Amino acid sequence: MYPESGIVYKYFDLIDGFIRVRLLGDGESLPGLSSSNERPPDRREYRALVVHHCVVELEDNVLPVVRRIYPDDEAAAQDLLYQICIDVNPKLEIHSVSLPAGENGTENIESQEGAERLAKSAPGLEKSLLKEVVGQDSAVRNICRSIRKAACGLKDPDRPIGTFLLVGRTGTGKTELSKALSRHLHGRSPVRIDCSEFALPHETAKLIGAPPGYVGHNEGGTLTEALMRDPWSVVLFDEIEKGHEKLHHMLLQILDEGRLTDSKGNTADFRNAVVLLTSNVGTADYAKAANKMGFGQDGSLSTSDFDDITRNALTRDFRPELLNRLDGILTFQSLDKKSRARITSMRLKGIAGRMEKAKIAIKWTPSLAKQ
Structure with a gap:
């Protein structure tokens, strides 16, 4: 490897070898960042812009190797390449970049x-x-x-x-x-x-x-x-x-x-x-109160009593x-029997829908959801 002006070699794990990365000068900025009223790049687009500008021969030499060895991991490779570019050019880290607004101010498209x-x-x-x-x-x-x-x-x-x-x-x-x-x-x-x-x-x-x-x-x-x-x-x-x-x-x-x-x-x-x-x-307080007399025939709390216990527990904690x-x-x-039955029915329908993809049919009686 011979020294090249404005180029450094960085090790890239995915291809088990060194790649060439462009080192930007003090007054040099990343080209392609608009200063007009056009939409600024989002996070993914900005990272791609950094990688394409900084990695030398990206499309010709680097990505073809990645695609051959890791055909399903190109996005992960882009993330690793971005980190390498930022190590070489810290000023390109996305949180360090400021874009000038146009004459009327750049609208926040997102x-x-x-x-x-x-x-x-x-x-x-x-x-x-x-x-x-x-x-x-x-x-x-x-x-x-x-x-x-x-x-x-x-x-x-x-x-x-x-x-x-x-x-x-x-x-x-x-x-x-x-x-x-x-x-x-x-x-x-x-x-x-x-x-x-x-x-x-x-x-x-x-x-x-x-x-x-x-x-x-x-x-x-x-x-x-x-x-x-x-x-x-x-x-x-x-x-x-x-x-x-x-x-x-x-x-x-x-x-x-x-x-x-x-x-x-x-x-x-x-x-x-x-x-x-x-x-x-307040969970323990609900249980204690529900066991006392005067909170309903089925031992459940009334809405007002439930709210009072909750308020006291929140003030305490x-x-x-x-x-x-x-x-x-x-x-x-707490959910009543009708609500629990409805939830059970919804869950059963969800299971049936997933099993249908495997060509397995599931049926159940209405009484099952009520149990």
């Missing part, structure tokens, strides 16, 4: 697309969710009201679309509602944070990235990176009571300002996100500054 998608989904959202989330009509209606408010442009511009705490016994549909909401709004799963994994103070660094000087600083945080990729998301903090107090403090910034700063100083925007927290606090920043606290009642 924001427009997200707003249009929200406006299209909002009218029929409540009806669709009520079909999928059984027995929790009040919670569904409250969340959908916030979605419609945002679609009409009436939401607070500096806060998330909606921030709700879903509280109730396990198995009442809290997580299912968040999944269904994300599926209908964005066609994908929610950004899920299992708060039991952040019970210790140092573990919260995973969400925003490790501090400078620590292992993993260049990798970014799981939460902030997800929102930087797509600010239009449903963010689920599952079992929030199990998270450390540092996680709760982090939530205050999200709920109050609609943004969160990662360890590199980059800002993740939550203003177009729906933030849902789930909690099982959460700081008021967190609860006061939420748009609503939605209690999930």
Whole structure:
């Protein structure tokens, strides 16, 4: 290998060999980035632009080898090549790049697309969710009201679309509602944070990235990176009571300002996100109260008693500054027999649909769902 001006050799694992990478000079920038009112590239397009400009003979020598050895992993190869290019040219890292606006300012196309998608989904959202989330009509209606408010442009511009705490016994549909909401709004799963994994103070660094000087600083945080990729998301903090107090403090910034700063100083925007927290606090209190007299003939709690117990449990386990920043606290009642039968029927239909693809027919009597 002989030295070439402006070229460095970097080892590429997938082909077990060195590739040539272009080293940009101090005054040199990445060509192809528009400074006009045209649509700026998204994350995937930007990475492809970096790779195609920096990797010498990409199409002629590098990608043909990758396609021959790993025919199904070209996307993964592109990601690895992007990291190599950034190692050589740190200034091309996507969070370090600023694009000048045109004379009239560059429109945020992704924001427009997200707003249009929200406006299209909002009218029929409540009806669709009520079909999928059984027995929790009040919670569904409250969340959908916030979605419609945002679609009409009436939401607070500096806060998330909606921030709700879903509280109730396990198995009442809290997580299912968040999944269904994300599926209908964005066609994908929610950004899920299992708060039991952040019970210790140092573990919260995973969400925003490790501090400078620590292992993993260049990798970014799981939460902030997800929102930087797509600010239009449903963010689920599952079992929030199990998270450390540092996680709760982090939530205050999200709920109050609609943004969160990662360890590199980059800002993740939550203003177009729906933030849902789930909690099982009060479960033991429900069981104790249901065993006492005066709560109904079948031992179940009335709605008012259920709400009172929930409110007392929340006051005991959460700081008021967190609860006061939420748009609503939605209690999930235990499912009655009719709701359980309906859910069972839905699950059986789902199983039958999957088995039908294997050319296996499944039938059941109506009484099965009621058992």
